[in-house]
Amino acid sequence: MNTTIKEMANGIFMARLPMPFRLSHVNVFLFIEEDGFAMIDTGPNLPGVMDALEDVLARIGRKVEKCRRIFITHFHMDHCGLAAIVRERSGAPISLSEIDAQKIRAFSIDHDRVRRMEAFALENGLDRDTIKEVSDIFLSFEKATVPFIADGYLSDQYHLFAGGHDLTVISTPGHSRGHLSFYLPTERALIAGDHLLQHITPNLSPDLIDPAFHPLESYLESLTRIEKLEIGAIWPSHGRPFTNMAGRIADIRKHHAERSLLALQALEEGARTARQVSQSIFGRDLSAFDRMLAMNESYVHLIALEKRGLCGRKKNSAGVCLFEHSAR
Numbered sequence: 066m067n068t069t070i071k072e073m074a075n076g077i078f079m080a081r082l083p084m085p086f087r088l089s090h091v092n093v094f095l096f097i098e099e100d101g102f103a104m105i106d107t108g109p110n111l112p113g114v115m116d117a118l119e120d121v122l123a124r125i126g127r128k129v130e131k132c133r134r135i136f137i138t139h140f141h142m143d144h145c146g147l148a149a150i151v152r153e154r155s156g157a158p159i160s161l162s163e164i165d166a167q168k169i170r171a172f173s174i175d176h177d178r179v180r181r182m183e184a185f186a187l188e189n190g191l192d193r194d195t196i197k198e199v200s201d202i203f204l205s206f207e208k209a210t211v212p213f214i215a216d217g218y219l220s221d222q223y224h225l226f227a228g229g230h231d232l233t234v235i236s237t238p239g240h241s242r243g244h245l246s247f248y249l250p251t252e253r254a255l256i257a258g259d260h261l262l263q264h265i266t267p268n269l270s271p272d273l274i275d276p277a278f279h280p281l282e283s284y285l286e287s288l289t290r291i292e293k294l295e296i297g298a299i300w301p302s303h304g305r306p307f308t309n310m311a312g313r314i315a316d317i318r319k320h321h322a323e324r325s326l327l328a329l330q331a332l333e334e335g336a337r338t339a340r341q342v343s344q345s346i347f348g349r350d351l352s353a354f355d356r357m358l359a360m361n362e363s364y365v366h367l368i369a370l371e372k373r374g375l376c377g378r379k380k381n382s383a384g385v386c387l388f389e390h391s392a393r
């Protein structure tokens with residue numbers, strides 16, 4: 066499989082760990098400290114990933130047992146799935162945002178995430194067969210994150226020192242409500258998690274625990290926050306590091322403006338569910354999992370339009386949510 070390690074700056078390594086998905090890998094960051102190391106993100110608890118992590122650590126003369134601290138960008142399995150196992154073997158404390166730490170705790174109880182996803186999907190017009198397929202996928206990946214209780218919380222502007230480098234925590238909510246990025250001022254680099262990627266736009270989905278969260282609005286604000294920093298290089302969680310942050314952000318803004326317009330246009334014919342709107346935007350030829358992601362992203366655009374007064378929401382007698390163009 067595809068495991069590589071690259072020195073990004075003195076004492077900082079980016080390791081690319083394999084994943085058995087369309088998204089074929091995740092990048093984690095290792096900071097060399099005396100005989101140990103600190104890390105940002107861990108990879109998922111899926112077959113072969115711990116072996117790959119041990120392999121890259123061996124290449125820089127380190128062992129999992131020598132991990133001193135674990136920092137996490139956000140709660141998704143590919144970022145924190147192995148954190149509890151690394152902690153168990155090394156004693157390293159795990160830190161992340163309080164919001165995402167609570168999410169990991171909540172989701173670890175009684176298939177909580179699956180139940181919340183099912184209720185949300187049903188309310189937004191996804192058919193039962195698709196929901197069943199997606200539930201099975203969610204259930205099959207429950208073990209990909211070993212649940213943990215965080216040892217500490219990180220918040221915006223918190224200063225860290227790792228591998229001889231200063232890091233500043235930058236809160237970048239959007240892709241997840243508690244998403245964090247890590248800024249290295251001396252390197253003019255941002256360890257961006259899934260906030261900014263070169264070739265894909267991070268999925269925006271509703272927060273299943275906090276329905277008041279507005280992912281699109283927060284995401285766009287978080288782009289503005291990082292634009293204010295002196296950043297020469299983005300070190301992302303997927304794909305290669307890249308330099309043209311301003312150009313990439315401009316492209317993503319344009320992409321979301323176009324999506325919002327398509328979502329609004331989809332309401333011109335009449336009231337529609339988020340699922341129906343997603344068919345107008347993303348088409349019909351999607352896998353079950355992608356149908357769910359498309360519905361989520363359409364919902365996120367619709368509630369942003371609603372906040373701007375451009376559409377409204379009502380429920381039909383079956384409890385299904387319909388969005389309506391305000392001008393109609």
Ligand SMILES: [Zn+2]
Nearest residue numbers: 139141240259
């Ligand atoms: Zn993610």
